[in-house]
Amino acid sequence: MGKRFSCHKISEGKAQAETIISKDRIMFYQVRPEDGMMEEKNHHLEGRIIARKILIFPGGKGSSVVQQDGLYHLDRFHNMPAALIIQDPDPVIVAGTIIMELPMVDRLPAEFYETVKDGDTVVVNADEGYVEIL
Amino acid sequence: MILNQDQQAMLDGKFGEGTAYAMKIQVGIGECFDAPRMVPIKRAHVALSNQAGDLWFAEKLLNAGAHCRVAPTVNPGFCLGHFTGQCAHPVEETDADHMRRTDAAYRGLGAVLSYNCTPYIATNVPNFGEVCAFSESSATPYVNAVWGARSNRESANSALCAAVTGCVPEYGLLLDENRKGDIVVHVEADMKSAYEYHLLGMMGGKIGEGIPVFTGLPKVITPEALRNLGAQLNTSGAYGMYHIVGFTPEAPDLETALGHKKPRYEVTITERDLKEFEETFSDKALNGKIDFAMFGCPHFTLEETMYIAKHIEGKNLAVPMYILVSSHASQMAGRMGVADVLSAAGAELIPDTCPDQPCWHYLKGKTGITESPKCAYYPRRRGINFIIRDLDTCIQAALTGEVN
Numbered sequence: 001m002g003k004r005f006s007c008h009k010i011s012e013g014k015a016q017a018e019t020i021i022s023k024d025r026i027m028f029y030q031v032r033p034e035d036g037m038m039e040e041k042n043h044h045l046e047g048r049i050i051a052r053k054i055l056i057f058p059g060g061k062g063s064s065v066v067q068q069d070g071l072y073h074l075d076r077f078h079n080m081p082a083a084l085i086i087q088d089p090d091p092v093i094v095a096g097t098i099i100m101e102l103p104m105v106d107r108l109p110a111e112f113y114e115t116v117k118d119g120d121t122v123v124v125n126a127d128e129g130y131v132e133i134l
Numbered sequence: 135m136i137l138n139q140d141q142q143a144m145l146d147g148k149f150g151e152g153t154a155y156a157m158k159i160q161v162g163i164g165e166c167f168d169a170p171r172m173v174p175i176k177r178a179h180v181a182l183s184n185q186a187g188d189l190w191f192a193e194k195l196l197n198a199g200a201h202c203r204v205a206p207t208v209n210p211g212f213c214l215g216h217f218t219g220q221c222a223h224p225v226e227e228t229d230a231d232h233m234r235r236t237d238a239a240y241r242g243l244g245a246v247l248s249y250n251c252t253p254y255i256a257t258n259v260p261n262f263g264e265v266c267a268f269s270e271s272s273a274t275p276y277v278n279a280v281w282g283a284r285s286n287r288e289s290a291n292s293a294l295c296a297a298v299t300g301c302v303p304e305y306g307l308l309l310d311e312n313r314k315g316d317i318v319v320h321v322e323a324d325m326k327s328a329y330e331y332h333l334l335g336m337m338g339g340k341i342g343e344g345i346p347v348f349t350g351l352p353k354v355i356t357p358e359a360l361r362n363l364g365a366q367l368n369t370s371g372a373y374g375m376y377h378i379v380g381f382t383p384e385a386p387d388l389e390t391a392l393g394h395k396k397p398r399y400e401v402t403i404t405e406r407d408l409k410e411f412e413e414t415f416s417d418k419a420l421n422g423k424i425d426f427a428m429f430g431c432p433h434f435t436l437e438e439t440m441y442i443a444k445h446i447e448g449k450n451l452a453v454p455m456y457i458l459v460s461s462h463a464s465q466m467a468g469r470m471g472v473a474d475v476l477s478a479a480g481a482e483l484i485p486d487t488c489p490d491q492p493c494w495h496y497l498k499g500k501t502g503i504t505e506s507p508k509c510a511y512y513p514r515r516r517g518i519n520f521i522i523r524d525l526d527t528c529i530q531a532a533l534t535g536e537v538n
Contacts, residue, residue, distance in 0.1 A: 010166045061372055063512075064269040065183040065290045072187030089166055090372060091306075092289040098162040099191060099291055106166075 002134040005112040009126040010094055013103035015082035016123045019116060020045065020053045027062035028070025036079035051079035054122050059086060060093035067096035075100060083124035085131065105131065135164050141172050144299055152200025156295035163292055164303025172301040173308070177260050178204050179253050180245065180297060181270040181290035184211030184236045184491060191291055192239040195298065202244040203300035206293065207253040209270055211236050212493035213486040223496035245297070249486035250460035251432045254281065255357050257462065262383060265308055267296035271368035272361055272432045278375040280360050282383035284308045287374035307374050313384060314393030315347030315377045318400040323408050325351055328358040329505050329524040333408040335366025336507050340401055347377040347391045355381060358435055362506070365432050369508045415507055417519035419537060424521065425500035427532040430458025431489045431509035439467050439483060443475040445529050451480035452535030461485040489513050503531045
């Protein structure tokens, strides 16, 4: 068994996948639907694929329509992330994930952020309120 | 989260599947932000976008039987009457069909089909302290800061859910303690027209995250200037609220605006910051030539259309000029003869339309001039270039076809 951390459910569901860690805020409008690649210039994840991964990021940005619409386009190509771990949720991204049925959690302890590395395999279980690094 | 009998009945499906779905989403948002309860609203604005995800969600609610308890005003898509039929550049039939479906979905849900992004100036104005649900970049800060109403920075979807259920989770900007400023922004620039507020709003990167308290602004600030400030604050960052000392209702003085606490930090915005932004943000015009001018992001007011008419009356524009307005402003301009003056000079007054819509397909690869950075920011992904200048320079450029 791996190391477990408690978390707070925002959008229900569970997933197991590799992590990808972003230092920058995310606007899903800027991710290419066909392959889930971050297209935003000078973004920390520019050129990397977020499709079907556990995305760990500080928060969202952009206008009041860009998150849900961006996720909708990714979903049509089955390229949404598997789950999201966010530090600073805002109403726009929260509504977007609940509507698109994409699991999202927050309030992970500082120790989680000190431990987790890009590429780790992680379980996010929003329903039971834990994240586990395998 | 504790729901009253009516709210619980909505969640349990007693008012149909669509209402239950909207309530489930709102309860989810409320639980995310530890809202203890839901509170009623009488007013909402939905940032309809006519994009695929927007239509999918509106149709999903409609097909599940949802109907708005509070009829919300809505943002523009594009004007079918203007961009089909006799239009010189009609939209593709698939795009027209998409707009027809968006119209049918929001009509079915019981929305006010206002197709205007500045409801807070004319058609949907909340009272001081009124709890409401406003989405749209320029609208949320306007109703909070200028009117002193209380709305969180709703997404287009969550505002539509609020319109369906007639209530919102109580958290964030609905509560006194979360409305106080925490960043003091000293403005040391000549704020001589509404244009400078566009530039000030684009300083989000320098201002940082929080609730800004602006000092040093003029005594008189127009609705157009305040509209621009809010729109650009949410293009360069994410702001639901701000204060202007001695001007906005919750900021009679600096101490009150800050809730009698020390600010987290202070920043100064200078004339040079604004100038630098204007220079670096603009695309380059080939030999100073422009192909068109576009105004109305957010929608221009009747006063602005009159201002343009005064400056181009009896002249011929060298390039097309598109002025995007509400249907109210359009109708009033028609009634007053302003529309005739604009049309005679070669300007098009277009209601119900947003710059970030497929109807502008024929501007791909062209370079326009506008006074709004937001007008340039989103259409860039459609391959349209923009130069940013003050309104007078833009009007002059449209008359000559050139800009320095």
